[in-house]
Amino acid sequence: MYGNFPGSRPRRLRTTPVMRRMVAETRLHPANLILPAFVREGIDVPVAVSAMPGVQQHTLDTLRKAAVEAVSAGVSGIMLFGVPLDEKKDATGTAGTDPDGILQRALRGVREEVGDELVVMSDLCLDEYTDHGHCGVLTEDGRVDNDATLERYAEMAQVQADAGAHVVGPSGMMDGQVGVVRDALDQTGHEDVSILAYTAKYSSAFYGPFREAVGSSLRGDRKTYQQDPANTRESLRELALDLDEGADMVMVKPAGPYLDILAKVADAVDVPVAAYQISGEYAMIEAAAERGWIDRDAAILESLTGIRRAGAQMILTYWATEVAQRLGRG
Ligand code: PBG
Numbered sequence: 001m002y003g004n005f006p007g008s009r010p011r012r013l014r015t016t017p018v019m020r021r022m023v024a025e026t027r028l029h030p031a032n033l034i035l036p037a038f039v040r041e042g043i044d045v046p047v048a049v050s051a052m053p054g055v056q057q058h059t060l061d062t063l064r065k066a067a068v069e070a071v072s073a074g075v076s077g078i079m080l081f082g083v084p085l086d087e088k089k090d091a092t093g094t095a096g097t098d099p100d101g102i103l104q105r106a107l108r109g110v111r112e113e114v115g116d117e118l119v120v121m122s123d124l125c126l127d128e129y130t131d132h133g134h135c136g137v138l139t140e141d142g143r144v145d146n147d148a149t150l151e152r153y154a155e156m157a158q159v160q161a162d163a164g165a166h167v168v169g170p171s172g173m174m175d176g177q178v179g180v181v182r183d184a185l186d187q188t189g190h191e192d193v194s195i196l197a198y199t200a201k202y203s204s205a206f207y208g209p210f211r212e213a214v215g216s217s218l219r220g221d222r223k224t225y226q227q228d229p230a231n232t233r234e235s236l237r238e239l240a241l242d243l244d245e246g247a248d249m250v251m252v253k254p255a256g257p258y259l260d261i262l263a264k265v266a267d268a269v270d271v272p273v274a275a276y277q278i279s280g281e282y283a284m285i286e287a288a289a290e291r292g293w294i295d296r297d298a299a300i301l302e303s304l305t306g307i308r309r310a311g312a313q314m315i316l317t318y319w320a321t322e323v324a325q326r327l328g329r330g
Contacts, residue, residue, distance in 0.1 A: 025309070026305055026308045026309040027308075028301070028304055028305055028308055028323070028327060029074075029327065030073055030074030030075055030076070030323075030324035030327055030328075031074065031076050032076070032308065032312075032313065032314055032315055033075045033076060033077075033314075033315055033317060033320040033323060033324050034075065034076060034077035034078065034079055034119075034121070034274070034314055034315065034316045034317075034320060035066070035070050035075055035077070035078045035079070035316075035317075035318070035320035035321055036078075036079045036081065036276075036316050036317075036318060036320075037058060037063060037066055037067075037078055037079070037080055037081070038055075038056070038057045038058060038081045038082075038083055038213050038214060039057070039058045039059070039060060039063045039080060039081070039082055039083065039102060039103070039106040040057040040058065040059070040082075040083035040102070040215075041082070041083065041084050041085050041088070041102040042085045043057065043059055044059060045059065046058050046059060046062045049209065049212055049213045050212065051208065051209035051212050051213075051279070051283050052209045052212075052213060052279055052282055052283055052286070052318065053283075053286045053287075053290065054286065054318070055213065055282070055318050057083055057213065060105060060106060060109050063080075063106055063109065063110060064109055064110060064112075064113040066078075066321070067110045067113055067114050067118060068113060068114060069321050070118060070320065070321045070324070071114050071117045071118055073320075073321045073324035073325045074324050074327075074328075075118065075320045075321055075324045076118070076119055076314070077118055077119035077120070077121055077167070077314070078110065078118050078119075078120055078121065079121040079122070079123060079169060079316055080103060080106050080107060080110065080120070080121065080122050080123065081103070081123045081128060081213075081214055082095075082096070082101060082102040082103030082104075082106060082123075082128055082129075083102065083128060083213075083214050083215050084101065084102050084128065084129055086215070088101075088129075089129060089130060089131040089217060090129075090130070090131055091130065091131060091132065091137065091138065092126075092130070092137050092152060093126035093127075093128075093129030093130040093137070093152065094129070095129045096125075096126055096128070096129035096152070096156050096159075097152065097155045097156050097159050098159075099159055099162065099163070101129075101159075103122060103123075103128075103160065103163075104159055104160065104162075104163035105163075107120060107122055107160060107163035107164045107165055108163050108164055110164075111163075111164035116166075119166050119167055120164060120165055120166050120167070121165060121166065121167040121168070121169055121196060122160040122163075122165040122167075122168055122169065123169055123171055124153060124156050124157060124160060124168045124169055124170040124171065124172070124181065125170070125171040125172045126149065126152060126153075126156075126172065127172070127214070127216060127218065128214045128215075128216070130217070131217055132217060132218070132219075133216050133217035133218030133219065134218065134222070135149070135171070135172035135173065135174070135222065135225060136148070136149030136152070136172055136174060136225070137149050137152060143224070144174075144224060144225055146174050146175055146176070147176075149172065149174050150174055150176055150177060150180045151180075153170060153172065153174065153177055153180055153181055153184075154180050154181065154183070154184035155184070156168075157170075157180075157181040157184040157185050157190075157193075158184050158185070158188045158190070161185055161188065161190040161193045162188075162190075165193060166193065166194065167193065167194045167195070167196050167248075167249075168181060168185075168193060168194075168195055168196070169195075169196045169197075169198060169251070170195065170197060170198060171198040171201060172198075172225065173198065173201050173222075173225040173226050173227070174225065175241075176245070177197075178195055178197050178241070178242045178245035178246055178247050179244075179245035179246060181195055182195060182245060182246035194248040194249065195246060195247050195248050195249070196247075196248065196249045196250075196251060196274060197242040197247035197249070197250050197251065198251050198253055198276075199235070199238050199239050199242045199247065199250040199251055199252065199265065200227060200234075200235035200238055200239065200250075200251075200252045200253070200258070200261050200265060201226050201227060201251075201253045202226060202227045202228070202229050202253065202254065202258060203221065203222050203223045203226035203227060203228065203229065204226075204229065204253075204254050204257070204278070204280070205280065206254050206257065206278050206279070206280025206281060207254075207278060207279060207280060208279065208280055208283075209279035209280055209282070209283045210278065210279035210280075213279060229257075232260070232261060232264065235252070235261050235264070235265065236264065236265075236268065239265055239268060239269065243269065243271065247271065248271060248272075249271055249272045249273070249274055249314070250265060250269060250271060250272075250273055250274070251273070251274040251275065251276055251316075252265055252273070252274075252275050252276070252312070253275065253276035253278060254276065254277070254278040254280070254281060255275035255276055255277045255278070255281065255307045255312070255315065256277065256281045256303060256306070256307070258275075259306060259307065259310040260310075262275050262307070262310040262311050262312055263310045263311050265311070266310070266311025266312070267311070272313050272314060273311055273312055273313055273314070274312060274313070274314040274315065274316060275307050275310075275312035275314075275315055275316070276315075276316040277303065277304070277307060277315060277316065277317040277318075277319075279318070281303065282317070282318045282319070285299050285300060285303065297326070300319050300322075300323060301323070301326075304317060304319075304323065
């Protein structure tokens with residue numbers, strides 16, 4: 001006999017799979033998932049990203065196919081990243097605002113293919129397009145110039161919305177970026193285009209594989225604009241600013257190592273909250289699974305359930321389509 005507390009047996013509710021399912025507090029559904037995808041200029045066949053097994057740099061064609069697959073699996077959104085030809089990179093990231101730049105062509109192609117069946121989102125940042133690899137333009141002495149960068153972001157917002165983005169995702173962590181992007185959208189007839197603000201974006205070592213995925217030219221780091229992993233209050237300050245400036249949805253990134261931040265942000269707001277399970281989080285599970293050190297499928301679901309439990313309604317994950325297929329639309 002276990003003590004004198006006949007009611008205190010939590011294991012009763014763990015007895016069968018359907019019992020556990022009934023009392024589960026957190027559910028993962030395909031509609032919670034958003035697929036980040038890379039599209040590269042000047043390739044005829046997809047190129048594998050070696051540090052992210054299973055992830056590719058798409059051609060414009062294979063990207064369309066990936067979008068269709070995501071729709072059939074019930075995924076809600078796709079977040080597009082462009083990878084321009086190396087020779088098109090320059091100091092101000094011109095290819096990022098060229099209406100015929102790779103990301104804009106991808107946006108048009110995906111919209112043509114899936115219409116409104118996916119929420120089509122675009123990364124609004126300069127790092128893929130600058131020859132120095134920073135998320136903004138530089139001053140003469142090599143610092144990232146906040147306000148000059150905002151002018152570039154305003155232009156990017158318009159060009160991406162013109163190309164068909166339903167949502168733009170400013171990810172450069174410049175002060176004032178959400179406000180400037182909102183104004184630019186409103187002034188160009190894109191009042192209905194929403195902003196998913198990268199609100200709390202930390203300067204993370206876990207972005208490593210992404211830099212390969214986008215062929216980043218960055219030397220050095222982004223510590224003067226991305227947040228210090230040691231800080232919490234700073235995120236709440238960024239959050240207040242983004243909401244003030246007109247963010248429709250907010251994001252915490254990375255996800256796994258920042259679940260405490262995610263929970264605080266989710267508690268504090270009444271807008272939808274997203275989390276980005278980033279390249280390094282993906283790579284770690286894939287690498288351990290490849291070595292037989294971890295049960296891949298179970299670890300993936302657990303990682304996503306943890307992110308949902310912490311408060312994310314939407315999760316950007318490179319496993320979006322696969323997991324959605326596994327979950328079914330049920
Ligand atoms: C910036 C951007 C980055 C990621 C998404 N948007 C890279 C960075 O800040 O260095 C990282 C995503 C990932 O690691 O999966 N354009």
